[in-house]
Amino acid sequence: MESQISPLRQLYFDLNKKLDDEDHKQLKILVGDKIDKRQCQKLECPSDLFKALEEGGFIARDNLKLLKELFHAIQKPALVDVVVEYEAQNCQWSMRILKAQVGQPGKEFKLLGDYVFHKEKLVVCNRGHNIAQVLDEGYSCEKEFGPFSGQFAKPFKPRSVAVSSDNLYFFLDNENFQIVICDNNGKIVKIITLPRDVDPFCVVLVKRFVLVTDIRGHRVLKYTQDGEYIAEVGGRGHGQKEFITPYFVAVNSKDVIMVTDYGNRCVKCFDIECNYLYEYSHLGGELYSVCSIAVDGNDNVYIGDDVNCKVVKLSSDGKWICNLFEGELGSPFYLAVTAAGDRIVSMGTPKTKLRVFTK
Structure with missing residues (x-):
């Protein structure tokens, strides 16, 4: 016994x-x-x-x-363990690991999706539990969205999230081929239905438009926030307006749309009308693989290199500034940064832990 x-x-x-x-x-x-x-x-x-x-x-x-x-x-654990402190870019940084959501005992992160900072709070897609969460600056769970049980054909699986300036939350639910739009109280206010032949991966907002990457069709789709299809850019290939697996998108203050072209190892940039502008690639050997991307309030660009396990930081005009956290990241498949650039969140595999870097 x-x-x-x-x-x-x-x-x-x-x-x-x-x-x-x-x-x-x-x-x-x-x-x-x-x-x-x-x-x-x-x-x-x-x-x-x-x-x-x-x-x-x-x-x-x-x-x-x-x-x-x-x-x-x-x-109700803080679940934020300081792992290491070191210097990068002449600043002292600490790396911490978030292993589970705070506020509900026993509910650890399980198959995480994308995440973004909104007003200094981290919005996380917790796909394994069919919810999304807002973590405050102390990483406590402030609110949850979902699971919306029984409302859709399949369980709600938020893969990506974007938040508008008027506090509307856009959750990309790839299992149900839709974008679920919620107000600040978690109420569904609208649903944008996506084509059934896409593999939607990332959602971002620019002006009053919604952009969605389709990694199956190697393209970026553009909608109004009311769900009306407007245009698309892409198709499989190596040209200026072609991609091979465009995972993520970021938008700077000038509404420049930056798309990570994973297969072509570069970031391609477009204006709001989807006209090609320029691209970032190689950067003198500093950038090998292009996976995740984020932009801070000064339009500095942060690119996750998931092969060399580092974040490459560029100035607003595309000049290399430094490499961050080389060897400390795992594989930075997802990436988020605060407007001040003083907190950077990265995640690789397994998709159950977030690395938070704070200076």
């Missing part, structure tokens, strides 16, 4: 790797030999356990308070 572990002892095991030396020492003193295993085994609810310990005189009130705080940290 499998032996049972008391809830308090289990709490100790759960906390063991999350404590600093001082907390570890205090917890050992508190737990010590003060556990009545037979009694603890009968108390499945943590609040009952703490109450019984208090009433039984096992621990003082101050110690009980500490244990409750520690248990709360397990139930």
